[in-house]
Amino acid sequence: MSNQQKHHQNNKKTLLNNQLSLFRQVCVIGLGLIGASLAQAIKDNGLSARLVAVDRHAPSIAEAIQQQLLDTGSARLSDVVGGSDLIIIAVPVQAVQAVFADIKQAMDDGQLATDCIITDVCSTKVNIIDAANAVFGSLPVGLVPAHPIAGAENSGYHARRANLFVNHSVIICELPTTSDVAIAKQRLLWEAVGATVMTMAADHHDAILAHTSHLPHLLAFNLVEQLASHDDNLDMFRYAAGGFRDFTRIAASDPKMWHDIFFANQSAIVSALDEYGVYLQTMRQLIIDKDSTALMGILGRAQAARRHFGHMLASTPYTDTSTMSASYIITPSNTVYGTIAIPGDKSISHRSIMLGSLATGITHVTGFLEGEDALATLQAFRDMGVTIEGPDNGKLTIHGVGMNGLKPSKTPLYMGNSGTSMRLLSGILAAQPFDSVLTGDTSLSKRPMERVAAPLRAMGAVIQSTGHSGTAPLSITGRDKIGKPLQGIDYELPVASAQIKSCLLLAGLWSEGTTTIAQPEVSRDHTERMLSAFGYPVTVDGNRISVTGGGTLTGGDIAVPADISSAAFFMVAAAISQGSELTLTQVGINPTRTGVIDILRLMQADITLSNETHVGGEPVADIMIRSSNLVGIEIPEHLVPLAIDEFPVLFIAASCAQGRTVLTGAKELRVKESDRIAVMAEGLQTLGIDCTVTDDGLIIEGKGSEDKGVASESGDINNSHPVFGGGQITSHHDHRIAMSFAVASLRASTQITIEGVETVNTSFPGFAELANQIGMSIQVDSASA
């Protein structure tokens, strides 16, 4: 059950428990779909002691009384309205003024109190307020204009559904003249029938609805009319496939209602139509001109935006984690075996979009990671006007716009779950002439952003982290308002973070003078390498990296190697399990990323690299890893930034090692998608591992020492005894936590269930399928929440 449904249930319970109804008598005017559904929901939720209705259609009233929905009803308001404390107007927009006149008469006759709450459910709001003003002379204190964004193409009393409003939004216009009690009671009513209440000014409501509801309805009616007017219309309708059916579904709605809406919201609808006309003409011309690039740009942007808007509204990663509905149910298996290809590197995929977009000419990318994080970066550049074809099986074609070719996005740029996207983009955007806003999902909105905002400010950027504590949303002011470019900076990084370094180097591309970043330890250098590959000079002097502003990038081909951070799960899987041997092909082995190999080797893992070569400026190799008798170690601190994302799964390796493993100097783990020290410790303890959390790391008592056959003389490995118990793990919406505990199942005594695994798609789409291919047994359960 969703939170909203629970809330709905609780409201209902409270009202019923108190044996009090919210209203004495509700009078519904108009028993069409919305009016009758609301009446039914009020009845079913016990929200009013009495329920009466007014409708000119006598059979509907008679039936509603006979079905005990109504206490009474009539065609005339004055017959039934007396004593009502809520009136709901559910008639076509143009009829509302006449209803107001009847209500005023009832007030003047003493049938109704002057503070009686009056609401409506119409699709336009300004004209409702105008009509009330015209009738009452001033706005009644009980007037709460409202609009439930819910409906169905079927109309009338018989189409009613008490659950029509559950999980739908209701927009309320809180007028300055309305009493607080009236607003509060309206909120309670809508929440009690399952809706989410939003408030909006009436004119804003009408402008928005003109685009999101009125225009689409008008187009649907128009398209059906267009086809119906053809002589061969029967054939057209007979063979009209899904597209026509889907597009015109809403043209089956009530014509009278829509006729009224089109007039009631005349000016906003006409301006939405004018805008539509311009866009339509543009597409028409592109087809005439056979302008494939521009047409693909529009189609690709629209397709991606359609998907993107849904996520933005829900403030969730591209995969909706709000309901935590997917779990892994993993049956222990002992051995993994095979040769597999791991998906593309996330860090390099992000950078290929960024630099490809800013380059002149076309950039072809292969091996692009089609995971949610890299797709967020891709969408952001589409939002800024870059035409990007694909992804199609990891292939992208980016039509670079040059260093000065980005356009302002019409909406905030949504970064989903991706820290890399937000931090690197803030460097690029701080240098653009236009304003930008960067938002993210719940997890990203908790991660520190002042680490990039503060040094960017030192370069002259105007950037605000508008969240609770130095967090997103980020609001960036365009250079056109500031009037001078960013200034190069000499900056010493407080932490070894490739994201901060890359953000500042990227800002440096547009800055006056030279930007030099000094890092305390080596961190991944993909930005530096890719800048050079695109022909931008980068100077590396030990741990000091410099770029000078004013250069250009030239598009080219980028082959993204397999992601060593994803490969790490399978490296540990093979090392800790019995009789295992895995070969992972063409994995990136950039020395700034191979900390996981170094650490596993220090733990005496059996790892061999072969077929070493270079792909697109990055070294790659096949990595073979076999079952190993691991030993606990003190992890050298200089390796921490080189394995920063691999620690969750290295903790699994440490649990299976003989002796204690100590990690220090890894405070950064606390500000990833989750606090990876705390969350891993919690999960390890659930599975029976003895571990101690420290400020900047973790101490793990490995259970490998119980291993009877520790590297026997013949060199055999005995990794067969269980190290972990079974149990239920929460991933805290962190992809790497979910995948790490999946790997632990190879040494578990019984089943492990991992909740909230949707975010695995941010970095490793297809993880469970690949794991099962090599011998693991992961069942993905998408309905277990």
Ligand SMILES: O=C(O)C1=C[C@@H](OP(=O)(O)O)[C@@H](O)[C@H](O)C1
């Ligand atoms: O630059 C990058 O692509 C990344 C840098 C690292 O973050 P920090 O720079 O914050 O350590 C890493 O954790 C992240 O997954 C990707």
Ligand SMILES: C=C(OP(=O)(O)O)C(=O)O
């Ligand atoms: C920390 C990670 O990514 P990001 O910072 O881009 O969200 C990660 O992938 O583990």
